[in-house]
Amino acid sequence: MGSRRLFAIGLAVGSLLGIGLYARRGRGSNERIDLYFADGSLTSIDGGASEAARLVAQARDILRAARQ
Amino acid sequence: MTDGKTALAELMEISSQIETVVLFGADGEVVASTLPDQRAKQVAASAKALFEEAGRAGMGELTHLEAVTGDGSLFVVREGDLLAAASTGSEPTAGLIFYDLKACLRKAAEKPAPKPKPRAKPKAGAKPKTTRSKDSGKS
Numbered sequence: 001m002g003s004r005r006l007f008a009i010g011l012a013v014g015s016l017l018g019i020g021l022y023a024r025r026g027r028g029s030n031e032r033i034d035l036y037f038a039d040g041s042l043t044s045i046d047g048g049a050s051e052a053a054r055l056v057a058q059a060r061d062i063l064r065a066a067r068q
Numbered sequence: 069m070t071d072g073k074t075a076l077a078e079l080m081e082i083s084s085q086i087e088t089v090v091l092f093g094a095d096g097e098v099v100a101s102t103l104p105d106q107r108a109k110q111v112a113a114s115a116k117a118l119f120e121e122a123g124r125a126g127m128g129e130l131t132h133l134e135a136v137t138g139d140g141s142l143f144v145v146r147e148g149d150l151l152a153a154a155s156t157g158s159e160p161t162a163g164l165i166f167y168d169l170k171a172c173l174r175k176a177a178e179k180p181a182p183k184p185k186p187r188a189k190p191k192a193g194a195k196p197k198t199t200r201s202k203d204s205g206k207s
Contacts, residue, residue, distance in 0.1 A: 033135045034162075037128035045125065047136075055122055059135030059142040062114045065107060066088040066155045 031056050072100030075176040083168045085161065087140075089154045091176055092116065099150065099176065115153035119144045132169075134162050141165075147173035 031047025033055050045052035072091050079089060080102065091099040092112035101108035122144075123130035132145040143154045143165050152169045 031137050033122065034133060035122055035126050035130055036132045036166075037126055038131050039128050041126075041128065043126050051125060055118060055125075056135055056137055058114065058118045058121070060137045060139055062111055062118065062153065063137060063139050063142055063155050065114065066090075066103060066111050066153075068107060 033059070072176040075172045076100045076102065078175065079168055079172040083165070085156050085165060086168070087155045087157065089152060089169075089172075090115065091150060091152050091173070094146075094149045094151065111153055115142070115144050116151065118142075119146065119151065132166055134166075143169060145169040145173060148177055150177055 031052075033045050033047070033052045035043045035045070037043070045055075047053060047056045076089060076091060080086065088102050088111075090101040090103060090108045090111045092108075092115075093099060096113055096116045098105070098108045098112050101111075103111060118135070119130065119133065122133050130146070132143070135142040135144075138158075140158055141156045141160050141162075143152075143156065143162075145152045145154075145166060147170055150173045152173055154165065154169055156165060
């Protein structure tokens, strides 16, 4: 009985951790910067890329300042 | 130039997705904003720096950008000598936001329509003009 209970608690904790990690990963991967140019071209840079990471961090700071 | 505040008020009226907006010149000077002065200046300076840095990442002339973050999205749009920086929540309709911001910038940059010239008063001694009807020459 005790081992079944322990298994259930472990399963619940593991599920919660999994959900948390999945949500965090999903949130991170959505971050990007879309650049639109005068000639009609679009460049989308993933937030994970080094060149975009700084720009996305800058954008996050601006959003924070705007919402203070 | 049309009052930037009027253009901004109209924008906030039609767009339910935009939370805050700052209109500023290419020199970073704030034209109109939904934020208090100090914060508007800070946002304008940072958005200008972000736009310039992002412009260096591409080959051509950057006209607008959207930065998607976990906290929401930041839009920066340029139209002539004016720029707008707007914040929204998560997953906004980007096309609509860009359209509304560009329309707002165009409106803010519009020159006011010239006032109609006052009609010249008739001179004191001038004869009043009379119109002839077609029938007046006959019979």
